[in-house]
Amino acid sequence: MTAGEQDRESLVEARIEKRRRAVPRFTDERVTMAHGAGGKASRKLVEGVFVPAFMNPALSTLGDAAVLDIGGALVAVTTDAFVVTPIRFPGGSIGELAVNGTVNDLAVSGARPLAVTASFILEEGVPADVVRAEAEAMAAAATAAGVVIVAGDTKVVERGKADQMYITTTGVGVLDERSRVSSSSVRPDDRVIVSGTIGDHGVAIMLARGGLDIEADVRSDTAPLWPAVDAVLAACGPSVRWMRDATRGGVATVLNELALAAEVSVMLDEHAVPIQPAVGAACELLGIDPLYVANEGRFVAIVAADAVEAALSAMRAVEVSAGAAVVGEVGADPPGRVLGRTAFGGHRMIDMLVGDPLPRIC
Amino acid sequence: MTAGEQDRESLVEARIEKRRRAVPRFTDERVTMAHGAGGKASRKLVEGVFVPAFMNPALSTLGDAAVLDIGGALVAVTTDAFVVTPIRFPGGSIGELAVNGTVNDLAVSGARPLAVTASFILEEGVPADVVRAEAEAMAAAATAAGVVIVAGDTKVVERGKADQMYITTTGVGVLDERSRVSSSSVRPDDRVIVSGTIGDHGVAIMLARGGLDIEADVRSDTAPLWPAVDAVLAACGPSVRWMRDATRGGVATVLNELALAAEVSVMLDEHAVPIQPAVGAACELLGIDPLYVANEGRFVAIVAADAVEAALSAMRAVEVSAGAAVVGEVGADPPGRVLGRTAFGGHRMIDMLVGDPLPRIC
Numbered sequence: 269m270t271a272g273e274q275d276r277e278s279l280v281e282a283r284i285e286k287r288r289r290a291v292p293r294f295t296d297e298r299v300t301m302a303h304g305a306g307g308k309a310s311r312k313l314v315e316g317v318f319v320p321a322f323m324n325p326a327l328s329t330l331g332d333a334a335v336l337d338i339g340g341a342l343v344a345v346t347t348d349a350f351v352v353t354p355i356r357f358p359g360g361s362i363g364e365l366a367v368n369g370t371v372n373d374l375a376v377s378g379a380r381p382l383a384v385t386a387s388f389i390l391e392e393g394v395p396a397d398v399v400r401a402e403a404e405a406m407a408a409a410a411t412a413a414g415v416v417i418v419a420g421d422t423k424v425v426e427r428g429k430a431d432q433m434y435i436t437t438t439g440v441g442v443l444d445e446r447s448r449v450s451s452s453s454v455r456p457d458d459r460v461i462v463s464g465t466i467g468d469h470g471v472a473i474m475l476a477r478g479g480l481d482i483e484a485d486v487r488s489d490t491a492p493l494w495p496a497v498d499a500v501l502a503a504c505g506p507s508v509r510w511m512r513d514a515t516r517g518g519v520a521t522v523l524n525e526l527a528l529a530a531e532v533s534v535m536l537d538e539h540a541v542p543i544q545p546a547v548g549a550a551c552e553l554l555g556i557d558p559l560y561v562a563n564e565g566r567f568v569a570i571v572a573a574d575a576v577e578a579a580l581s582a583m584r585a586v587e588v589s590a591g592a593a594v595v596g597e598v599g600a601d602p603p604g605r606v607l608g609r610t611a612f613g614g615h616r617m618i619d620m621l622v623g624d625p626l627p628r629i630c
Numbered sequence: 631m632t633a634g635e636q637d638r639e640s641l642v643e644a645r646i647e648k649r650r651r652a653v654p655r656f657t658d659e660r661v662t663m664a665h666g667a668g669g670k671a672s673r674k675l676v677e678g679v680f681v682p683a684f685m686n687p688a689l690s691t692l693g694d695a696a697v698l699d700i701g702g703a704l705v706a707v708t709t710d711a712f713v714v715t716p717i718r719f720p721g722g723s724i725g726e727l728a729v730n731g732t733v734n735d736l737a738v739s740g741a742r743p744l745a746v747t748a749s750f751i752l753e754e755g756v757p758a759d760v761v762r763a764e765a766e767a768m769a770a771a772a773t774a775a776g777v778v779i780v781a782g783d784t785k786v787v788e789r790g791k792a793d794q795m796y797i798t799t800t801g802v803g804v805l806d807e808r809s810r811v812s813s814s815s816v817r818p819d820d821r822v823i824v825s826g827t828i829g830d831h832g833v834a835i836m837l838a839r840g841g842l843d844i845e846a847d848v849r850s851d852t853a854p855l856w857p858a859v860d861a862v863l864a865a866c867g868p869s870v871r872w873m874r875d876a877t878r879g880g881v882a883t884v885l886n887e888l889a890l891a892a893e894v895s896v897m898l899d900e901h902a903v904p905i906q907p908a909v910g911a912a913c914e915l916l917g918i919d920p921l922y923v924a925n926e927g928r929f930v931a932i933v934a935a936d937a938v939e940a941a942l943s944a945m946r947a948v949e950v951s952a953g954a955a956v957v958g959e960v961g962a963d964p965p966g967r968v969l970g971r972t973a974f975g976g977h978r979m980i981d982m983l984v985g986d987p988l989p990r991i992c
Binding site for chain 2: 394
């Protein structure tokens with residue numbers, strides 16, 4: 269190692285150390301919509317309020333699912349609240365989302381989903397048929413995902429104290445023995461795969477809300493991801509380093525979370541990211557970057573360079589990830605940063621989502 | 631068996647068969663507050679809408695927790711949404727309730743609580759200190775209950791679309807090998823124990839809402855029940871037939887659920903039910919029956935007659951159930967019914983809760 273290399277290494281280490289020592293503080297006086305958007309503000313709320321209060325080894329990884337050793341079985345657990353509006357939209361509904369969102373958090377944690385619990389907060393006056401339709405949507409989604417809905421609860425609040433219904437689901441799964449996914453497994457030169465076109469869900473919701481003068485047939489991508497995860501684990505096992513479903517905050521936010529957690533950089537080939545023309549056009553008209561738009565049936569996988577072709581073939585053979593593409597690679601420097609490589613060879617910094625361009629997207 | 635006895639037996643069987651065949655139907659057009667009250671209307675919603683949609687063996691027991699066999703480990707799972715108003719009240723707060731309510735559903739199912747997930751729906755504009763206080767209340771309750779909070783989620787909805795905050799918790803536990811609790815284990819001549827004074831939580835909430843001209847120092851009984859369950863299982867093992875925490879709908883509702891599920895009758899000695907004088911007086915002024923008022927740290931246990939003294943001593947030795955008392959016994963007839971024996975030797979029918987006298991109590 270030359271003196272210059274040593275200097276550079278010390279610099280990088282100092283930077284990592286600083287980031288590690290930084291005590292996240294939550295200084296906002298009130299909760300705003302941005303705290304629910306999944307980006308920087310959400311992270312501050314979680315790291316500044318909930319993590320210090322709940323501190324324990326299982327929670328502190330901030331992964332999508334916690335893993336508990338129960339009598340020798342490695343049980344994965346995850347929870348999500350769903351407050352999407354409108355509750356029905358092209359390609360899905362809140363009930364379907366509530367099942368898929370939660371089983372997907374298990375899947376990308378390398379856990380086979382087994383069961384889901386469902387808790388409903390209903391607004392007084394919501395039509396019984398609306399509740400019935402969502403119960404049926406959840407049942408169908410559970411069947412499609414191969415899970416059972418094993419426990420539930422229902423509360424009712426006065427008219428105007430909710431918005432038709434909110435659903436919280438919790439998923440229980442079993443850690444798959446082929447999986448070694450962890451941000452600490454990620455290494456420079458690993459490749460970045462996205463499992464299909466991005467932004468479909470968020471744009472479908474925006475269009476369903478109406479009021480925009482855009483005519484486009486965009487459907488939510490909501491779908492269970494376990495078949496794709498199962499296929500890539502079967503093909504590549506421990507060469508699958510890390511996975512995350514790109515929900516709130518989109519692909520840009522999950523890559524930033526990875527870069528921070530693994531203390532690596534990520535270089536994204538922006539022109540390689542699959543985007544449906546209608547979604548791209550809608551984003552351009554709305555002035556939003558599709559990299560930050562929520563997906564509900566897409567995930568990002570980090571795979572060892574020598575396994576990337578096997579991973580791609582395995583994923584493309586499964587319907588939900590038929591559109592999988594390699595979109596970038598992991599680097600060493602600058603740690604904690606995501607950079608975009610434009611079609612013309614330039615670079616731009618891709619930061620975490622700030623604010624909330626698309627509230628109540630899931 | 632005499633001819634008269636045979637006739638009577640056929641009659642009982644016919645009645646049970648009718649009840650069994652009755653397909654629960656949900657014919658209401660809209661959801662009302664009563665559907666969230668834990669009584670008859672809640673049961674109709676659950677049995678008429680959710681159970682038919684989600685039908686599976688784990689769900690169909692309608693117990694407080696589902697049990698999953700994961701790699702040989704018997705994992706108990708339960709979920710509950712909390713929408714109590716006000717969120718802080720004498721003796722507790724929504725955060726503490728959200729932990730205790732869920733670990734108690736595990737405990738009375740004979741499962742040792744291990745972990746809890748927490749999902750927050752926050753109203754835009756809620757002060758950060760209010761969120762912080764509930765995170766701390768949950769952490770303290772988790773420590774007291776011996777569980778870890780392992781996963782969470784936060785969503786934010788617009789001002790006026792929630793009421794400060796709603797919390798859904800899901801509990802994961804492991805079935806205790808000493809436990810054989812099940813409604814099918816309940817037999818005529820078994821005894822009914824309540825673990826302490828009833829109605830404290832519901833009355834504390836009513837008084838905290840103000841507007842009533844009642845001065846009384848009543849505190850919620852919210853507390854983790856596992857220490858009491860652990861003690862009674864250690865003392866009596868399989869002689870503990872069935873347990874249920876008496877939350878929404880109160881002791882009357884859980885006894886009705888038991889009577890229906892086990893196809894037995896329950897005779898309650900009303901004068902033996904422990905009630906704090908202030909709670910009794912408040913209920914009288916409010917015109918509500920304390921048997922229907924929610925508790926958050928009390929449970930009903932059905933115990934074999936020959937184990938009842940051992941059960942009582944074991945429970946009384948634990949702080950949370952120091953006030954345990956025998957309040958009645960199980961009978962054969964009329965199946966599915968709860969009867970109250972008054973101090974003067976009379977009887978009255980104690981039905982399930984109808985309507986919602988105390989909305990958003992938990």
